[in-house]
Amino acid sequence: MRWRDTFRSGFDAILGHGLRSxxxxxxxxxGIAAVILTVGLGExxxxxxxxxxxxxxxxxxxxxxxxTTSSGGVQGGFGSASTLTLADADALGxxxxxxxxxAVAPQAETIEVLTAGSSNxxxxxxxxxxxxxxxxxxxxxxxxxxxxxxxxxxxDVAVLGSTTASELFGARSAIDQTITVNGVALTxxxxxTTAGSSGSTNLDDMAIVPITxxxxxxxxxxxxxxxxxxxxxxxxxxxxxxxxxxxxxxxLAAHHIAEPSQADFTxxxxxxxxxxxxxxxxxxxxxxxxxxxxxxxxxxxxxxxxMLVSVTERVREIGLRxxxxxxxxxxxxxxxxxxxxxxxxxGIGGVLAGxxxxxxxxxxxxxxxxxxxxxxxxxxxxxxxxGLVFGVYPATRAARLSPIxxxxxx
Amino acid sequence: MSxxxxxxxxxxxxxxxxxxxxxxxxxxxxxxxxxxxxxxKQLWKTYRPGSLAVHALRGVTLSVDRGEFVAVMGPSxxxxxxxxxxxxxxxxxxxxxxxxxxxxxxxxxxNSLARTRNREIGFVFQxxxxxxxxxxxxxxxxxxxxxxxxxxxRRRRALACLQQVGLAERVDHRPTELSGGQQQRVALAxxxxxxxxxxxxxxxxxxxxxASALEILGLLQDLHRSGRTVVLITHEPDxxxxxxxxxxxxxxxxxxxxxxx
Numbered sequence: 001m002r003w004r005d006t007f008r009s010g011f012d013a014i015l016g017h018g019l020r021s022x023x024x025x026x027x028x029x030x031g032i033a034a035v036i037l038t039v040g041l042g043e044x045x046x047x048x049x050x051x052x053x054x055x056x057x058x059x060x061x062x063x064x065x066x067x068t069t070s071s072g073g074v075q076g077g078f079g080s081a082s083t084l085t086l087a088d089a090d091a092l093g094x095x096x097x098x099x100x101x102x103a104v105a106p107q108a109e110t111i112e113v114l115t116a117g118s119s120n121x122x123x124x125x126x127x128x129x130x131x132x133x134x135x136x137x138x139x140x141x142x143x144x145x146x147x148x149x150x151x152x153x154x155x156d157v158a159v160l161g162s163t164t165a166s167e168l169f170g171a172r173s174a175i176d177q178t179i180t181v182n183g184v185a186l187t188x189x190x191x192x193t194t195a196g197s198s199g200s201t202n203l204d205d206m207a208i209v210p211i212t213x214x215x216x217x218x219x220x221x222x223x224x225x226x227x228x229x230x231x232x233x234x235x236x237x238x239x240x241x242x243x244x245x246x247x248x249x250x251x252l253a254a255h256h257i258a259e260p261s262q263a264d265f266t267x268x269x270x271x272x273x274x275x276x277x278x279x280x281x282x283x284x285x286x287x288x289x290x291x292x293x294x295x296x297x298x299x300x301x302x303x304x305x306x307m308l309v310s311v312t313e314r315v316r317e318i319g320l321r322x323x324x325x326x327x328x329x330x331x332x333x334x335x336x337x338x339x340x341x342x343x344x345x346x347g348i349g350g351v352l353a354g355x356x357x358x359x360x361x362x363x364x365x366x367x368x369x370x371x372x373x374x375x376x377x378x379x380x381x382x383x384x385x386x387g388l389v390f391g392v393y394p395a396t397r398a399a400r401l402s403p404i405x406x407x408x409x410x
Numbered sequence: 411m412s413x414x415x416x417x418x419x420x421x422x423x424x425x426x427x428x429x430x431x432x433x434x435x436x437x438x439x440x441x442x443x444x445x446x447x448x449x450x451k452q453l454w455k456t457y458r459p460g461s462l463a464v465h466a467l468r469g470v471t472l473s474v475d476r477g478e479f480v481a482v483m484g485p486s487x488x489x490x491x492x493x494x495x496x497x498x499x500x501x502x503x504x505x506x507x508x509x510x511x512x513x514x515x516x517x518x519x520x521n522s523l524a525r526t527r528n529r530e531i532g533f534v535f536q537x538x539x540x541x542x543x544x545x546x547x548x549x550x551x552x553x554x555x556x557x558x559x560x561x562x563x564r565r566r567r568a569l570a571c572l573q574q575v576g577l578a579e580r581v582d583h584r585p586t587e588l589s590g591g592q593q594q595r596v597a598l599a600x601x602x603x604x605x606x607x608x609x610x611x612x613x614x615x616x617x618x619x620x621a622s623a624l625e626i627l628g629l630l631q632d633l634h635r636s637g638r639t640v641v642l643i644t645h646e647p648d649x650x651x652x653x654x655x656x657x658x659x660x661x662x663x664x665x666x667x668x669x670x671x
Binding site for chain 1: 495498500501520521524525527528529533535539541543544552553555556557558561600604
């Protein structure tokens with residue numbers, strides 16, 4: 001039988017059992033759509049994470065106090081120590097010590113109550129240097145950032161996040177207004193532009209003050225002397241590893257640590273943050289795709305089931321076709337074409353359902369869903385392959401039927 | 411379909427004079443080698459050989475010449491169906507030789523048997539065996555699809571055969587829209603469409619009322635008169651009476667051969 005005739009026979013048979021074919025196609029369709037959407041969700045989440053991380057600032061290295069072994073021999077947790085000081089930050093800012101580092105912003109923060117007139121607002125007060133805005137890649141929507149001069153003279157000034165400013169002053173301009181923190185009056189000199197949130201941190205709800213002001217007047221306890229984070233900006237992305245090395249060497253020397261594995265600080269780059277976040281994402285995506293794959297398998301078994309029913313039901317037809325001269329290969333091919341057509345239709349339906357999902361899903365959850373053309377093509381090919389693989393057994397059974405027995409059956 | 415088939419049995423046939431003109435459905439004269447359409451020698455068919463062997467055929471020897479109209483008669487259980495299956499290349503004998511149009515088919519593979527059925531044999535069954543989803547002409551073109559004939563020619567030949575059996579007006583009807591007699595005529599057209607060497611009718615009137623049965627038998631006689639070789643399998647003497655020769659089979663053996671009155 002010619003291929004064209006084989007395909008026509010196959011489609012005739014599929015159309016001849018409309019409802020049954022539709023249900024079989026639905027099985028494949030759901031599986032394909034599930035796979036496409038989970039992979040799309042995973043890719044979407046990954047791009048979200050990547051953009052959130054690049055929002056931290058470009059070419060950024062983050063130095064945090066690492067786990068230390070205290071004198072009691074107790075291993076402290078990540079971030080529990082307060083081994084970084086302003087002096088460390090000053091040292092890293094030196095061109096001679098770290099030529100690949102172009103800007104350094106030490107940061108110490110506590111939660112404080114801000115008061116402005118009759119309103120008050122609890123938020124994070126960040127003490128930092130004049131490089132903060134550059135290093136964190138932030139702009140100002142109003143006013144200006146404090147200068148090196150303000151830092152060295154410990155001026156009583158503050159820059160507010162956009163959320164903080166509107167909470168304290170509403171629609172009024174915050175510039176030149178006075179806020180009070182721990183009894184210290186600070187003049188607002190700038191408001192940051194909106195940046196959204198990075199992970200669980202709201203980047204728009206904070207007040208930034210010169211770190212000297214913060215340590216001398218506002219903060220008590222560990223942050224009166226130490227910093228929680230030192231942000232270092234490398235001169236370029238290719239300078240990142242050089243900068244990493246310079247920071248590592250300098251801090252080890254400054255802290256008198258001979259053995260690098262005993263370091264009391266941790267240097268993290270965007271790439272390491274991104275790869276950690278992405279590996280978590282990947283694991284989740286793989287898990288979900290695995291589950292979706294199982295539903296695809298179930299769809300394939302559905303195809304096999306329907307094809308077996310179809311063969312059983314059409315035993316007489318198969319017998320007749322054989323009597324009229326159909327060789328086993330033609331019979332087998334006809335059923336394989338039927339099964340893979342079911343797969344093809346299911347694949348196309350699944351891709352369409354997946355595309356519909358990309359429109360609907362972003363309304364139901366925060367992550368975007370991206371479907372690549374490659375994934376679409378692969379999905380359709382896989383759907384056809386599933387039809388073929390699960391069609392082999394029924395088709396072989398049909399091809400092996402003896403024409404006499406087949407014609408005799410009622 | 412229309413070319414002479416098979417090897418010439420090695421008995422020194424004089425080829426040029428051994429060929430006789432044959433008129434096929436389309437009216438084109440073709441050449442065919444003069445040898446019997448059916449030549450069976452000492453055919454045995456044994457089911458379940460070994461444990462409890464059942465001999466359905468016990469040494470059947472028969473021959474049907476080109477252009478003959480032969481009826482095979484016998485009660486049920488006589489081996490009639492087995493003979494028909496082997497004759498129609500649906501099954502192969504356990505032993506003995508069967509030459510169809512001079513070609514030995516007794517040891518053919520399944521694929522070769524399928525090809526031979528397609529080219530050499532036109533079946534007419536008691537149950538019509540039309541595909542219910544297909545229209546009359548689509549049913550008739552079916553054997554030509556397996557012969558890989560292009561679509562336009564298939565349609566032309568299917569329509570010609572339907573006209574020959576008097577159904578030119580019904581070509582686009584589905585089997586369910588046709589009477590039993592009409593359905594059997596569609597089946598007859600399907601049997602003719604490949605222009606086979608042998609028309610094999612298995613109880614073709616078994617499901618028909620008397621009037622339709624007479625129509626079908628009349629058509630078979632017409633086909634015989636136009637040069638077709640017809641083998642009719644039946645258990646009804648009235649039906650067998652239309653044939654030129656009647657073979658009686660009993661207990662797997664040919665009981666007697668007689669010319670019909």
